[in-house]
Amino acid sequence: MRLQFGRLAPAGGGTTRQRVVRLALVGGLLVLALLLLLATCGGGGKKDDGKPEKPVKKSTGPATQLTVPASYTTRRGWELTDTSPDYAISRTTGRLAYLVRTAEGEYRLRTIDSETGRAGWSGDAWRPPAAAHFPRLFTVTTDDQEYFVTWSYGKVGQEAPAPADRIVSLDVYTVEDGGRQRVDVPWATAPTVTGTGPGIVIGNGGATSAVVDPATGRITRVPAKALKYPKGCAACKQLTEVRGLTSKGLLVSGAREFWVQGGWFSRNVAPKGADPQSGIPTSVAPGVVLAKWRLAKGAKLAATHDLWTVHDTETGKALVSVRCHKPAIAPGQYPQAVVSPSGGYLVAGNLAFDLEAGKGFCFEDTEGSRTLVLASVTDDGTAYGATNVRNAADALAGGGFPVTAELSAGSTELLSPNARMPGAEGAEGVGLFRWSDDKDRLHLIGYPRAD
Template identity: 85%
Template sequence: MRLKFGRLTPVSSGSKRQRVVRLALVGGLVVLTLLLLLSAGGGDSGNKKADPKPKKPVKRSAGPATQLTVPSTYTTRRGWELIGTSPDYALSRTTGRLAYLVRTAQGEYQLRTIDPETGRAGWSGDAWRPPAAAHFPKLLTVTTEDQEYFVTWAYGKVGEDAPAPADRIVSLDVYSVETGDRQRVEVPWRSVPTVIATGPGIVIGDGGTSSVVVDPGTGRVTKVPAKALKYPKDCASCKHLTEVRGLTSKGLLVSGAREFWVQGGWFSRKVAPKGADKRSGVPTSVAPGVVLAKWQLTKGSKLAATHELWTVHDTETGKALVSVQCHKPAIAPGQYPQAVVSSSGDYLVAGNLAFDLEAGKGFCFEDTEGSKTLVLASVTDGGTAYGATNVRNAADVLAGGGFPVEADLSAGVTDMLSPNVRVPGAESPEGVGLFRWADDKDRLHLIGYPQAD
């Protein structure tokens, strides 16, 4: 929903003419007194003399103090601004609520929420001191059984004098998005963890085959040993470079060197998209409900030597939702871009790839020689994606690097924006763009600019 504000126009009061009644002096004290009273009072009983000057018009809000240059879709004349917040923030898909972290004067951390549409504060959690307290905890969202949660997590020693790597934990604080009710879960963990909250649970992994699953509703922790990953038959590559990638309602999503599967569920070889080599699937990024995978084209096909097939799969069924072909890179990237999904779940972007999942369209934004200079960092429910060229990754885009670009995913076209434009990192369901900016004191500002009328 988008609020529209009408322009306030100045209202002026018209001057009232006084009717001066001149009386002839007949004589006597009573008549003289009456004449003086009439001259002072204006003659008309109960009427006040009008201000000859019109009243000043009511001023409209000047918007947030920080006035960034943003795409024309948004207005900076309204909105809100938060100063000194965490690098991470989280948006609730079910309530639209925005969560962020602040550091208190005592060195503790507190989760706070606001309504992005109005900027009004919502519930706040209690302050706490996590392990590795010198750094902001990470902030995620997770949904299970139609219940949504904000999750903060940090990794470190139980106490300042605890030995390493023993006595290290992953500390999770799980908050109900609606009420702010919190429960803490602490999981002993000996190595640097990966924490995945694409749903329907929270997966803590080591980047390999060791993992645990945390139920955000109950806090129950379930350890999943490597032997329980249920490797598919006749898949030698599945046992090389094995990595737990996420969770579905049927079990863990796992990848090998070239193929991937769901524990006891579907197998990539059996859900390969049309035109792909069925034994070549590599999942590059997982987002709520979907996985983005890279496939080699069928051997002998016209573009097999120069192109790859990129496909978005449904994580519950493995079904290929939409695909697009793109040039192979000259050098394989060390890390693939993280997929970003719009609040509605209808659009997905990753690097120079974009997908309209509702319409079944895929786009690879590159020049005719296969140059992939564009990196898309965010996408709105209206199908507009934002990014920049000449950058390494999405973090560079959101920090103001490169040359900003706007992409229309309904038409599959891009437009260059002015070089000084900052692009949003996300857009709330109500159409409020979220922008990041660091001031000269290295304080992070989170700014909400609504869509222009």
């Protein structure tokens, strides 16, 4: 018999010894093949090129790792990409709503759990009248229900003349299940749309307005003559503007004084030490209005300081006040008031208020310079902002020098120069941060509180 590599040459039957030899050879070849396989597969922690394998990377939270205040951690959280500039948070459910643009140029409202980032309900896609821009988005709360509201302003059809046939198009969603209704309100001029009270207020920047009931979609138009101007208030009919809504009626301002339609009048609820005929509401937030007052005539600081007061919108009651230097030049627009999730704190520009403790703070230097702008505040009384910025939007976009303020102590502290500020907090204290990548895609990131 003659042996060839790996197999027997053709021959007649073999002896037992020959079969043993054949089996031994085959077994040896199998062992050799196995050794070669182990060598080529990196059994010793090596790749084909002989370099050590990289360990599998464990999850380290959202892909985008921003520099944030030490009270938050970037090791956990969630991240959304290509979202709308606006987002809205339901305080009763913890849901966060945002808009996305579809490939067909339509828009869709989506929701997530603001604590976990887990997806919630999603609305149907639709095309608003101003399809080239993201619709605006906010929440509105009635006595027993919260709603997400989107709005856009534009022509009814592509061929519609201007300004006729223009509408404010509202989509109102119940926060629990996304039940939706469309409300279109004919409106000839550029609108203001707000949801700080128990309804949606559409205004023209003056005395004309309409109120939309979010539960029924009912539209109530309110002409200027129905605003119930207070008796003896000549300034109330000058520069009249509808500012918001309370359960008792519209909140309205004049050149110097303000009132609730058929309700309280600022002259009667002026804070102690103020000129009662000088109140100007500068900003409205859910449940409160921030007003600027002149100090009473003859007061020691009347020439150099104003009195800033937070009022309850339902009663007009002055909740807390603070004195602050008058600006050298009156601002073209006052900062928007921002309230903490539970409503215990309020910030606006360089002003901050602890509403529960009845403390007010004016953050300025000894010369009265107002370089600090506060943009957000949390339920533990920590406010975030920046110096050397024009407004809150600049501070949240990473401009200026980041600052944190502790309202319990009235103190401030500079943060890392490249730290990003949370625009708000979601459920369980998850900070919400904005960031744009090099492709101009807008990211919304949720970082939880650090342990």
